[in-house]
Amino acid sequence: MDFRFNFAVDENENSEADTHFLLLGSAKHSQESMEKGRKTADAGADCSLRPGVGQHQEEAPRTKHCVKAAKEHLIPEDLNKVLENKVMETISDLYHVNVSVVEMTCSGDADSEGIVSKSVSSHSDLIPGVYEGGLKIWECTFDLMNYFSEAKIEFSNKTVLDLGCGAGLLGIVALKGKAEKVHFQDYNSTVIEEITLPNVVANCINEGSSKEDRKASKPPAKRPKKGEGSPEGLNKCRLFSGEWSEVSQLLLSGNKPFSKYDIILTSETIYNPDYYSALHDTLAQLLDKNGRVYLASKVHYFGVGGGIYLFEKLIEERNVFKSRIVKTIDEGLQRCIMEMAFKDSS
Ligand SMILES: C[S@@+](CC[C@H](N)C(=O)[O-])C[C@H]1O[C@@H](n2cnc3c(N)ncnc32)[C@H](O)[C@@H]1O
Incomplete structure (x- = not known):
């Protein structure tokens, strides 16, 4: 799998430092692609964002202060519709939609945010405030899945959040591990509808299918039948889109009962x-007092500026969580897994 992504930014933020270019895996990027990323910056201009605090509606959408409203995506009764036009593949024993097919078929109402066309036309896997990368499966997802097996992380009867879920594979693993409930969050509603939900549905309806079938990348044998009712796993799931603070607010002040998460997974x-x-405040608001966060990340995101040391610094400054690196992966760009817990947790 190729993990070369470029990163388009809003042209209004025109300083060199703000022209981000994301280097993933061991790939190197040419100046030409960087220029391309810059030219596609306008993709951010017509994002359907809500103004941030103190902003007026007219002047809202071109800055990184835009806040994308939160929304819950209900699981439809007709699961066939969810899988319509989807080509499924398998990876690490899990079903997931073929993204190239989504890119070719998803338009109009199905991509009301326009992120599929924007990401394809700009060759960008991140357009800050518009599209945050959830159409692809990023490599630290696999690091975290490996870590679950190595560290024997128990999901049984736990409440789990897959934060910034994209394909939702981490949450799906928790679901297969008999979690009591699993919630999925992605910035983009198109990602939730076209990627996460179909993946969750395909894995739930094929729960129990043979390992050989999945290893052979056979498409899901089972399609939902009318009147069969929802597979058990699906009843444990809720899906949300929107910016982190907004989703947190929706969960905490919504009209459905909410209990904090035992485990938050984020890659x-x-x-x-x-x-x-x-991100920090969302983790602090949504994690149970004795809960754990498992965060998988590149040690440094070249060109973008983020990375594990910078995030650790913020954790120390805020003095809410204790954190430790539980695994380092030294192939290509260095990556790691961090565990976080409240300072006063047991
Ligand atoms: C690079 S993708 C990673 C997707 C997935 N976790 C994986 O490893 O394949 C980053 C994810 O974080 C989420 N995200 C990033 N910034 C966000 C923000 N400010 N608010 C809400 N979600 C955000 C996006 O939804 C996106 O799916």
């Missing part, structure tokens, strides 16, 4: 230091 979500404060 490749600390590339942009502008989001650190919101």
Whole structure:
């Protein structure tokens, strides 16, 4: 799998330092692609964002202070619709939609945010405030999945949040590990509808299918049948889109009962230091007092400025969490897994 992504930014923020270019894996990027990233910056101009605090509606959407409203995505009764036009593949024994097919078929209402077309036309895997990368499966997801097995992380009867879920594979692993409930959050509603939800549905309806079938990348044998009812796993799931602070507020002040999470999983979500404060506060608001966060990340995101040391610094400054690096992966760009818990937790 190729993990070369470039990173388009808002042209209004025109300083060199703000022209981000994200280097993932061991790939190197040419000046030409960087220029391309710069030219596509306008993709951020018509984002459907809500103004940040103190901003007026007219002047809202071009800055990183835009706040994308939170929304819960209900799981439809007709699961066939969810899988319509989807080509499924398998990776690490899990079903997931083929993203190239989504890129070719997803338009109009299905991509009301326009992120599929913007990401394809700008060759960008991140457009800050517009598209935050959830269409792809990023490599630290696999690091965290490996860590679950090595460290024998128990999901049984736990409440779990896959924060910045993209494909949602981490949450799906928790679901298969008999978690009591699993919530998925992504910045983009298109990602939730076109990627996360189909992946969750495909894995739930094929729960129990043979390992051989999945290893052979056979498409899911089962399609949902009318009147069959929701597979058990699906009833444990809720899906949300929106910016972290907004989703946190929706959960905490919504009309459905909410209990804090025993485990929060988050992979490749600390590339942009502008989001650190919101991420930290969201973790602090949503984690149970004795809960654990497992965060997987590159040690440094070249060109973007984010990385594990910078996030650790913020954690120390805020003095809410204790953190430790539980695994370092030294292939290509260095990556790591961090465990976080409240300072006064047991
Ligand atoms: C690079 S993608 C990683 C996706 C997935 N976790 C993976 O490893 O494949 C970063 C994810 O973080 C989420 N994200 C980034 N910034 C966010 C923000 N400010 N508010 C809400 N979600 C955000 C996006 O939804 C996006 O899916």
